[in-house]
Amino acid sequence: MKIQQNYSLKNYNTFGIAATAKYFACFSSENELVELLRNDLCKTEPLFILGGGSNILLTQDFEGLVLANTIKGMEVLIEDNHSSTIEVGAGEVWHDFVLWSIDKNLSGIENLALIPGLVGASPMQNIGAYGLEVKDVITTVHFIEIGSGNSKILSNEDCNFGYRDSIFKHELKEKVVITKVIFKLSKTPLNKTTYGAIEEELKNLNLDPSPKNISTAVINIRSRKLPDPKILGNSGSFFKNPIIKTTQFENLKREFPEMVGYTISETKTKIAAGWLIDNAGLKGYRKADAGVHKNQALVLVNYGNATGLEIINLAKEIQEKIKDKYGISITPEVNIL
Ligand code: EPU
Numbered sequence: 605m606k607i608q609q610n611y612s613l614k615n616y617n618t619f620g621i622a623a624t625a626k627y628f629a630c631f632s633s634e635n636e637l638v639e640l641l642r643n644d645l646c647k648t649e650p651l652f653i654l655g656g657g658s659n660i661l662l663t664q665d666f667e668g669l670v671l672a673n674t675i676k677g678m679e680v681l682i683e684d685n686h687s688s689t690i691e692v693g694a695g696e697v698w699h700d701f702v703l704w705s706i707d708k709n710l711s712g713i714e715n716l717a718l719i720p721g722l723v724g725a726s727p728m729q730n731i732g733a734y735g736l737e738v739k740d741v742i743t744t745v746h747f748i749e750i751g752s753g754n755s756k757i758l759s760n761e762d763c764n765f766g767y768r769d770s771i772f773k774h775e776l777k778e779k780v781v782i783t784k785v786i787f788k789l790s791k792t793p794l795n796k797t798t799y800g801a802i803e804e805e806l807k808n809l810n811l812d813p814s815p816k817n818i819s820t821a822v823i824n825i826r827s828r829k830l831p832d833p834k835i836l837g838n839s840g841s842f843f844k845n846p847i848i849k850t851t852q853f854e855n856l857k858r859e860f861p862e863m864v865g866y867t868i869s870e871t872k873t874k875i876a877a878g879w880l881i882d883n884a885g886l887k888g889y890r891k892a893d894a895g896v897h898k899n900q901a902l903v904l905v906n907y908g909n910a911t912g913l914e915i916i917n918l919a920k921e922i923q924e925k926i927k928d929k930y931g932i933s934i935t936p937e938v939n940i941l
Contacts, residue, residue: 605629605630605631605636605639605640606629607627607628607629607640607643607645607669608627608628608629609626609627609628610624610625610626611624611625611627611628611670612624613625613628613654613657613662613666613670616654616657616670616672617657617658617660617661617662617839618656618657618658618720618833618837618838618839619660619661619662619833619837619838619839619906619910619912619915620833620837620906620908621661621662621837621906621910621911621912621915622909622911623662623663623664623665623666623912624665624666625652625665625666625668625669625670626649626665626666626667626668626669627645627649627668627669627670628669628670628672629669629670629671629672630671630672630673630674631671631672631673631674631675632674632675632676632695633675634675634748634755634783637671637673637675637748637781637783638748638753640671641748641750641753642753645669646669646750649667649668649669650666650667650668650669651668651669651670651671651750651778652666652668652669652670652671652941653670653671653673653781654670654671654672654673655673655694655695655721655722655724655725655728656697656698656720656721656722656725658720658721658725658833658839658840659721659725659729659839659840659937659938659939660839660938660939660940660941661839661912661915661916661936661938661939661940661941662912662941663911663912663913663915663916663940663941664912664913664941666941671781673694673695673722673724673781673782673783674695675693675694675695675696675724675783675784676693676695676696677691677692677693677696677784678690678691678692678693678696678701678704679691679692680708681786685791686790686791686792687788687789687790687791688708688710688788688789688791689743689786689787689788690705690710690786690787690788690789691784691785691786692723692784692785692786692787693723693724693783693784694722694723694724694725694781694782694783694784694785695722695723695724696722696723697721697722697723698716698719698720698721698722698723698725698726698731699717699718699719699720701713701723702714702716702717702718702819703717703819705789705815706815706816706819709791709815710789710790710791710815711789711790711791711792711793711794711795711815712736712740712741712787712788712789712790712794713736713738713741713787713789714794714815714816714818714819714822715733715734715735715736715796715799715802715818715819715822716731716732716733716734716736716738716822717819717822717823717826718822718823718826718827719731719733719840720833720839720840723785724782724783724784724785725782726738726742726785727739727742727745727763727765727770727772727782727785728770728772728773728782729768729769729770729773729937730765730766730767730768730769730770731768732767732768733822733826734796734799734800734802734822734825735796735798735799735800736794736796737765737767739760739763739765739770741787741788741789742760742763742765742785742786742787743759743760743786743787743788744757744758744759744760744785744786745757745758745763745772745782745785745786746782746783746784746785746786747776747780747781747782747783748780748781748783749779749780750778750779750780750781751779755783756780758771767844767845767847767874768844768937793813793814793815794815795813795818796818797813797818797821800825801821801825802818802821802822802825805821805824805825806818806821809821809824828899829899829900830897830899830900830903831897831899831900831903831905836897836905836906836907837905837906837908837910838897838903838904838905838906839904839938840903840937840938841877841878841902841903841937842902842903842904842919842936842937842938843877843881843902843919843922843923843934843935843936843937844877844934844935844936844937845874845875845876845877845878846874846875846877846932846933846934846935847868847872847873847874847875848872848873848875848932849871849872849873850867850870850871850872850873851871852931853865853873853875856930856931856932860883860930862879862883863875863876863879863880863883864876864879875932876902877902877926877934878900878901878902879901880926880929880930880932880934881896881901881902881922881926882901884925884926884929886901886922886925887901889918890907891914891917891918891921892910892914893906893907893908893909893910893914894906894907894910894914894915894917894918895907895918896918896922904918904919912940912941916940919936922934923935
Protein backbone atom coordinates (compact mmCIF):
# COMPACT_ATOMS: atom_id res chain seq x y z
CA MET A 605 0.00 0.00 0.00
CA LYS A 606 2.90 2.29 -0.70
CA ILE A 607 1.85 5.77 -1.81
CA GLN A 608 3.86 6.68 -4.91
CA GLN A 609 4.49 10.17 -6.26
CA ASN A 610 4.26 11.65 -9.79
CA TYR A 611 2.88 8.39 -11.06
CA SER A 612 2.13 7.94 -14.77
CA LEU A 613 -1.51 7.05 -15.51
CA LYS A 614 -0.84 6.20 -19.18
CA ASN A 615 -1.36 2.47 -18.55
CA TYR A 616 -4.32 3.12 -16.26
CA ASN A 617 -6.68 4.73 -18.79
CA THR A 618 -7.81 2.95 -21.94
CA PHE A 619 -7.56 6.21 -23.93
CA GLY A 620 -3.81 5.93 -23.29
CA ILE A 621 -3.51 9.59 -22.29
CA ALA A 622 -0.12 10.43 -20.79
CA ALA A 623 -1.22 12.26 -17.62
CA THR A 624 0.25 11.78 -14.14
CA ALA A 625 -1.14 11.58 -10.61
CA LYS A 626 0.58 13.58 -7.85
CA TYR A 627 0.06 10.54 -5.56
CA PHE A 628 -1.00 6.97 -6.37
CA ALA A 629 -1.76 3.85 -4.31
CA CYS A 630 -3.50 0.49 -4.80
CA PHE A 631 -5.75 -1.33 -2.32
CA SER A 632 -6.65 -5.02 -2.52
CA SER A 633 -9.11 -5.34 0.38
CA GLU A 634 -11.66 -3.28 2.29
CA ASN A 635 -9.25 -3.16 5.25
CA GLU A 636 -6.43 -1.77 3.10
CA LEU A 637 -8.80 0.84 1.72
CA VAL A 638 -9.99 1.90 5.18
CA GLU A 639 -6.37 2.16 6.30
CA LEU A 640 -5.52 4.32 3.28
CA LEU A 641 -8.52 6.55 3.95
CA ARG A 642 -7.08 7.25 7.43
CA ASN A 643 -3.88 8.62 5.84
CA ASP A 644 -3.55 12.41 6.11
CA LEU A 645 -3.19 12.71 2.33
CA CYS A 646 -6.79 11.48 1.98
CA LYS A 647 -7.93 14.37 4.11
CA THR A 648 -5.88 17.07 2.38
CA GLU A 649 -5.68 16.00 -1.28
CA PRO A 650 -8.48 15.56 -3.85
CA LEU A 651 -9.19 11.82 -4.28
CA PHE A 652 -9.95 9.85 -7.39
CA ILE A 653 -10.98 6.19 -7.26
CA LEU A 654 -9.75 4.37 -10.32
CA GLY A 655 -11.29 1.20 -11.68
CA GLY A 656 -10.23 -0.06 -15.09
CA GLY A 657 -9.84 3.48 -16.45
CA SER A 658 -12.08 2.51 -19.36
CA ASN A 659 -14.60 5.28 -18.95
CA ILE A 660 -12.45 8.31 -18.18
CA LEU A 661 -10.80 11.03 -20.20
CA LEU A 662 -7.84 12.69 -18.47
CA THR A 663 -7.58 16.28 -19.68
CA GLN A 664 -4.83 17.27 -17.21
CA ASP A 665 -2.49 15.83 -14.58
CA PHE A 666 -4.40 14.82 -11.47
CA GLU A 667 -3.26 17.04 -8.60
CA GLY A 668 -4.30 14.68 -5.87
CA LEU A 669 -4.32 11.04 -4.75
CA VAL A 670 -5.48 8.29 -7.11
CA LEU A 671 -6.57 5.08 -5.39
CA ALA A 672 -6.70 2.03 -7.65
CA ASN A 673 -9.10 -0.76 -6.75
CA THR A 674 -7.61 -4.28 -7.00
CA ILE A 675 -10.07 -6.12 -4.73
CA LYS A 676 -10.45 -9.61 -6.24
CA GLY A 677 -12.66 -12.65 -5.68
CA MET A 678 -15.63 -14.42 -7.28
CA GLU A 679 -17.62 -16.62 -4.95
CA VAL A 680 -21.01 -18.34 -5.02
CA LEU A 681 -22.90 -17.24 -1.89
CA ILE A 682 -26.21 -19.06 -2.31
CA GLU A 683 -27.62 -21.33 -4.97
CA ASP A 684 -30.86 -23.15 -5.63
CA ASN A 685 -32.27 -25.00 -8.64
CA HIS A 686 -32.93 -21.77 -10.54
CA SER A 687 -30.17 -19.34 -9.72
CA SER A 688 -26.82 -18.57 -8.11
CA THR A 689 -26.02 -15.51 -6.05
CA ILE A 690 -22.42 -14.47 -6.53
CA GLU A 691 -20.16 -12.02 -4.73
CA VAL A 692 -17.55 -10.38 -6.93
CA GLY A 693 -14.69 -8.11 -5.86
CA ALA A 694 -14.89 -4.65 -7.45
CA GLY A 695 -11.34 -5.00 -8.81
CA GLU A 696 -12.11 -8.07 -10.93
CA VAL A 697 -11.99 -7.51 -14.69
CA TRP A 698 -15.60 -7.46 -15.96
CA HIS A 699 -14.98 -9.74 -18.93
CA ASP A 700 -13.24 -12.32 -16.68
CA PHE A 701 -16.42 -12.45 -14.61
CA VAL A 702 -18.49 -12.96 -17.79
CA LEU A 703 -16.25 -15.87 -18.81
CA TRP A 704 -16.38 -17.34 -15.28
CA SER A 705 -20.21 -17.21 -15.28
CA ILE A 706 -20.41 -18.92 -18.67
CA ASP A 707 -18.04 -21.61 -17.46
CA LYS A 708 -20.47 -22.26 -14.59
CA ASN A 709 -23.40 -22.46 -17.07
CA LEU A 710 -24.99 -19.34 -15.62
CA SER A 711 -26.97 -16.88 -17.71
CA GLY A 712 -27.56 -13.14 -17.38
CA ILE A 713 -24.38 -11.35 -18.45
CA GLU A 714 -23.39 -13.21 -21.63
CA ASN A 715 -24.66 -10.27 -23.74
CA LEU A 716 -22.25 -8.00 -21.82
CA ALA A 717 -19.13 -9.87 -22.94
CA LEU A 718 -16.00 -7.87 -23.77
CA ILE A 719 -17.15 -4.64 -22.12
CA PRO A 720 -13.91 -3.13 -20.84
CA GLY A 721 -13.48 -2.11 -17.22
CA LEU A 722 -13.78 -3.58 -13.75
CA VAL A 723 -16.76 -5.09 -11.93
CA GLY A 724 -16.88 -2.15 -9.50
CA ALA A 725 -17.58 0.28 -12.33
CA SER A 726 -20.41 -1.81 -13.76
CA PRO A 727 -23.14 -0.47 -11.42
CA MET A 728 -21.81 3.10 -11.58
CA GLN A 729 -22.79 3.59 -15.16
CA ASN A 730 -25.16 0.62 -15.39
CA ILE A 731 -23.22 -0.90 -18.28
CA GLY A 732 -25.37 -2.28 -21.06
CA ALA A 733 -25.22 -3.87 -24.48
CA TYR A 734 -27.30 -6.03 -26.80
CA GLY A 735 -30.56 -5.74 -24.89
CA LEU A 736 -29.23 -6.25 -21.35
CA GLU A 737 -28.15 -3.90 -18.61
CA VAL A 738 -26.20 -4.89 -15.51
CA LYS A 739 -29.06 -3.61 -13.31
CA ASP A 740 -31.04 -6.66 -14.44
CA VAL A 741 -28.70 -8.97 -12.49
CA ILE A 742 -27.39 -6.89 -9.56
CA THR A 743 -28.95 -7.56 -6.15
CA THR A 744 -26.78 -5.33 -3.93
CA VAL A 745 -23.75 -3.06 -4.11
CA HIS A 746 -21.29 -2.88 -1.18
CA PHE A 747 -19.20 0.21 -0.61
CA ILE A 748 -17.09 2.14 1.88
CA GLU A 749 -17.98 5.74 2.65
CA ILE A 750 -14.91 7.90 2.04
CA GLY A 751 -15.74 10.38 4.81
CA SER A 752 -16.43 7.92 7.64
CA GLY A 753 -14.69 4.73 6.46
CA ASN A 754 -17.96 2.89 7.22
CA SER A 755 -19.08 -0.07 5.20
CA LYS A 756 -22.57 0.20 3.62
CA ILE A 757 -24.85 -1.81 1.31
CA LEU A 758 -27.40 -0.56 -1.23
CA SER A 759 -30.18 -2.68 -2.69
CA ASN A 760 -30.74 -2.71 -6.45
CA GLU A 761 -33.77 -0.45 -6.06
CA ASP A 762 -31.86 2.12 -4.01
CA CYS A 763 -29.14 2.38 -6.68
CA ASN A 764 -31.58 4.43 -8.84
CA PHE A 765 -30.40 2.74 -12.01
CA GLY A 766 -31.17 4.40 -15.35
CA TYR A 767 -29.68 4.40 -18.85
CA ARG A 768 -25.89 4.56 -18.19
CA ASP A 769 -26.80 6.08 -14.86
CA SER A 770 -27.05 5.38 -11.11
CA ILE A 771 -26.90 7.02 -7.69
CA PHE A 772 -23.09 6.64 -7.88
CA LYS A 773 -23.01 9.32 -10.60
CA HIS A 774 -25.15 11.70 -8.53
CA GLU A 775 -25.78 11.75 -4.74
CA LEU A 776 -22.91 9.35 -4.00
CA LYS A 777 -20.48 10.74 -6.60
CA GLU A 778 -16.95 10.93 -5.14
CA LYS A 779 -18.33 9.99 -1.70
CA VAL A 780 -17.98 6.20 -1.77
CA VAL A 781 -15.74 3.38 -2.99
CA ILE A 782 -17.53 0.31 -4.34
CA THR A 783 -15.81 -2.77 -2.92
CA LYS A 784 -17.99 -5.67 -4.06
CA VAL A 785 -21.08 -6.32 -6.11
CA ILE A 786 -23.59 -9.13 -5.59
CA PHE A 787 -25.20 -10.61 -8.71
CA LYS A 788 -28.01 -13.12 -9.17
CA LEU A 789 -27.58 -15.20 -12.32
CA SER A 790 -30.00 -17.70 -13.76
CA LYS A 791 -29.47 -21.41 -14.29
CA THR A 792 -32.01 -21.23 -17.14
CA PRO A 793 -30.55 -19.58 -20.25
CA LEU A 794 -32.15 -16.19 -20.99
CA ASN A 795 -31.50 -16.52 -24.73
CA LYS A 796 -31.71 -12.76 -25.40
CA THR A 797 -30.87 -12.70 -29.07
CA THR A 798 -33.29 -10.23 -30.59
CA TYR A 799 -31.12 -7.13 -30.18
CA GLY A 800 -28.70 -5.98 -32.84
CA ALA A 801 -26.94 -8.54 -34.98
CA ILE A 802 -26.82 -11.43 -32.47
CA GLU A 803 -29.37 -13.64 -34.23
CA GLU A 804 -27.67 -13.12 -37.58
CA GLU A 805 -24.23 -13.85 -36.12
CA LEU A 806 -25.45 -17.09 -34.48
CA LYS A 807 -27.01 -18.14 -37.78
CA ASN A 808 -23.79 -17.46 -39.67
CA LEU A 809 -21.83 -19.48 -37.13
CA ASN A 810 -24.50 -22.20 -37.11
CA LEU A 811 -24.78 -22.03 -33.30
CA ASP A 812 -27.76 -22.36 -30.89
CA PRO A 813 -28.41 -19.50 -28.51
CA SER A 814 -26.66 -20.89 -25.37
CA PRO A 815 -24.99 -18.37 -23.01
CA LYS A 816 -21.58 -19.41 -24.34
CA ASN A 817 -22.64 -19.04 -27.97
CA ILE A 818 -24.33 -15.69 -27.37
CA SER A 819 -21.14 -14.42 -25.75
CA THR A 820 -19.16 -15.68 -28.75
CA ALA A 821 -21.53 -13.80 -31.08
CA VAL A 822 -21.23 -10.63 -28.98
CA ILE A 823 -17.43 -10.92 -28.89
CA ASN A 824 -17.36 -11.28 -32.69
CA ILE A 825 -19.69 -8.32 -33.29
CA ARG A 826 -17.89 -6.08 -30.80
CA SER A 827 -14.46 -7.00 -32.14
CA ARG A 828 -15.53 -6.06 -35.66
CA LYS A 829 -16.97 -2.67 -34.70
CA LEU A 830 -15.14 -1.50 -31.61
CA PRO A 831 -11.41 -0.81 -31.52
CA ASP A 832 -9.30 -2.81 -29.04
CA PRO A 833 -8.02 -0.24 -26.51
CA LYS A 834 -4.71 -2.12 -26.32
CA ILE A 835 -4.15 -1.27 -29.97
CA LEU A 836 -6.04 2.02 -30.38
CA GLY A 837 -6.79 4.09 -27.27
CA ASN A 838 -10.52 4.67 -26.68
CA SER A 839 -13.18 4.41 -24.01
CA GLY A 840 -16.07 2.77 -25.85
CA SER A 841 -19.04 4.95 -26.71
CA PHE A 842 -17.89 8.49 -26.02
CA PHE A 843 -21.42 9.95 -26.09
CA LYS A 844 -24.73 8.69 -24.74
CA ASN A 845 -27.55 8.06 -27.17
CA PRO A 846 -29.76 11.15 -26.71
CA ILE A 847 -33.39 10.77 -25.70
CA ILE A 848 -35.73 13.19 -27.45
CA LYS A 849 -39.48 13.73 -27.86
CA THR A 850 -41.02 11.31 -30.33
CA THR A 851 -42.71 14.27 -32.06
CA GLN A 852 -39.26 15.82 -32.69
CA PHE A 853 -38.03 12.46 -33.99
CA GLU A 854 -40.99 12.24 -36.39
CA ASN A 855 -40.25 15.73 -37.70
CA LEU A 856 -36.56 14.88 -38.17
CA LYS A 857 -37.50 11.65 -39.98
CA ARG A 858 -39.13 13.77 -42.70
CA GLU A 859 -35.79 15.38 -43.43
CA PHE A 860 -33.62 12.34 -42.56
CA PRO A 861 -35.70 9.21 -43.35
CA GLU A 862 -32.80 6.90 -42.43
CA MET A 863 -32.37 8.26 -38.89
CA VAL A 864 -32.19 5.41 -36.34
CA GLY A 865 -34.38 5.73 -33.22
CA TYR A 866 -35.77 3.30 -30.63
CA THR A 867 -39.11 3.95 -28.93
CA ILE A 868 -38.56 3.95 -25.18
CA SER A 869 -41.92 5.26 -23.95
CA GLU A 870 -45.11 6.71 -25.38
CA THR A 871 -43.51 10.10 -25.85
CA LYS A 872 -39.76 9.49 -25.90
CA THR A 873 -37.37 8.08 -28.51
CA LYS A 874 -33.70 7.19 -28.06
CA ILE A 875 -31.62 8.22 -31.05
CA ALA A 876 -28.49 6.39 -32.23
CA ALA A 877 -25.84 9.08 -31.75
CA GLY A 878 -23.49 6.96 -33.86
CA TRP A 879 -25.87 7.40 -36.78
CA LEU A 880 -26.10 11.18 -36.22
CA ILE A 881 -22.30 11.54 -36.23
CA ASP A 882 -21.85 9.15 -39.16
CA ASN A 883 -24.55 10.87 -41.23
CA ALA A 884 -22.95 14.24 -40.52
CA GLY A 885 -19.91 12.90 -42.39
CA LEU A 886 -17.71 12.69 -39.31
CA LYS A 887 -16.96 8.94 -39.22
CA GLY A 888 -13.19 8.59 -39.63
CA TYR A 889 -12.71 12.36 -39.10
CA ARG A 890 -9.30 13.05 -37.57
CA LYS A 891 -7.56 16.08 -36.05
CA ALA A 892 -3.90 15.37 -35.24
CA ASP A 893 -4.00 12.20 -33.10
CA ALA A 894 -7.62 12.59 -31.97
CA GLY A 895 -10.22 10.96 -34.19
CA VAL A 896 -13.67 9.48 -34.74
CA HIS A 897 -13.36 5.72 -35.20
CA LYS A 898 -13.72 4.51 -38.79
CA ASN A 899 -16.16 1.66 -38.00
CA GLN A 900 -18.26 3.12 -35.17
CA ALA A 901 -18.76 6.88 -35.08
CA LEU A 902 -19.76 6.91 -31.40
CA VAL A 903 -16.22 5.98 -30.40
CA LEU A 904 -13.46 8.59 -30.22
CA VAL A 905 -9.90 7.29 -30.51
CA ASN A 906 -6.36 8.29 -29.65
CA TYR A 907 -4.07 7.48 -32.60
CA GLY A 908 -1.03 7.68 -30.30
CA ASN A 909 -0.12 11.00 -28.79
CA ALA A 910 -3.42 12.84 -28.45
CA THR A 911 -3.82 14.85 -25.26
CA GLY A 912 -7.05 14.78 -23.30
CA LEU A 913 -7.65 18.38 -24.39
CA GLU A 914 -7.37 17.43 -28.06
CA ILE A 915 -9.96 14.69 -27.54
CA ILE A 916 -12.28 17.06 -25.67
CA ASN A 917 -11.93 19.72 -28.38
CA LEU A 918 -12.84 17.12 -31.00
CA ALA A 919 -15.84 16.09 -28.87
CA LYS A 920 -16.97 19.75 -28.64
CA GLU A 921 -16.67 20.18 -32.40
CA ILE A 922 -18.82 17.06 -32.91
CA GLN A 923 -21.42 18.27 -30.38
CA GLU A 924 -21.69 21.63 -32.17
CA LYS A 925 -22.04 20.05 -35.62
CA ILE A 926 -24.73 17.66 -34.36
CA LYS A 927 -26.63 20.51 -32.72
CA ASP A 928 -26.44 22.61 -35.92
CA LYS A 929 -27.48 19.78 -38.23
CA TYR A 930 -30.26 18.11 -36.23
CA GLY A 931 -31.00 20.45 -33.28
CA ILE A 932 -30.06 17.60 -30.90
CA SER A 933 -27.63 17.94 -27.97
CA ILE A 934 -25.41 14.95 -27.32
CA THR A 935 -23.59 14.57 -24.02
CA PRO A 936 -20.47 12.55 -23.13
CA GLU A 937 -20.87 9.16 -21.51
CA VAL A 938 -17.26 9.14 -20.28
CA ASN A 939 -16.17 10.96 -17.12
CA ILE A 940 -14.00 13.94 -17.94
CA LEU A 941 -11.30 14.73 -15.40
N1 EPU B 1 -24.70 3.56 -36.58
C1 EPU B 1 -24.33 4.17 -37.74
N2 EPU B 1 -23.04 4.59 -37.87
C2 EPU B 1 -22.12 4.43 -36.90
C3 EPU B 1 -22.51 3.80 -35.70
C4 EPU B 1 -23.82 3.37 -35.55
O1 EPU B 1 -25.13 4.35 -38.65
O2 EPU B 1 -20.99 4.83 -37.08
C5 EPU B 1 -26.08 3.06 -36.46
C6 EPU B 1 -26.07 1.52 -36.54
O3 EPU B 1 -26.16 1.06 -37.83
C7 EPU B 1 -27.28 1.15 -35.71
C8 EPU B 1 -27.36 2.27 -34.68
O4 EPU B 1 -26.59 3.36 -35.17
O5 EPU B 1 -28.43 1.19 -36.51
C9 EPU B 1 -26.88 1.84 -33.32
O6 EPU B 1 -25.55 1.39 -33.39
P1 EPU B 1 -25.00 0.17 -32.50
O7 EPU B 1 -25.96 -0.97 -32.52
O8 EPU B 1 -23.58 -0.06 -32.86
O9 EPU B 1 -25.10 0.69 -31.02
P2 EPU B 1 -24.84 2.10 -30.37
O10 EPU B 1 -26.14 2.75 -30.06
O11 EPU B 1 -23.86 2.87 -31.17
C10 EPU B 1 -24.94 1.13 -27.92
C11 EPU B 1 -24.12 1.27 -26.67
C12 EPU B 1 -22.88 0.37 -26.76
C13 EPU B 1 -23.33 -1.07 -26.95
C14 EPU B 1 -24.19 -1.15 -28.23
C15 EPU B 1 -24.77 -2.53 -28.45
C16 EPU B 1 -24.50 3.50 -25.82
C17 EPU B 1 -23.95 4.87 -25.65
N3 EPU B 1 -23.73 2.64 -26.49
O12 EPU B 1 -24.15 1.65 -28.98
O13 EPU B 1 -22.19 0.46 -25.52
O14 EPU B 1 -22.23 -1.94 -27.05
O15 EPU B 1 -25.31 -0.23 -28.12
O16 EPU B 1 -25.78 -2.78 -27.54
O17 EPU B 1 -25.61 3.22 -25.34
C18 EPU B 1 -20.51 1.73 -24.43
O18 EPU B 1 -21.39 2.16 -23.67
O19 EPU B 1 -19.29 2.06 -24.29
C19 EPU B 1 -20.86 0.84 -25.52
C20 EPU B 1 -19.98 0.44 -26.41
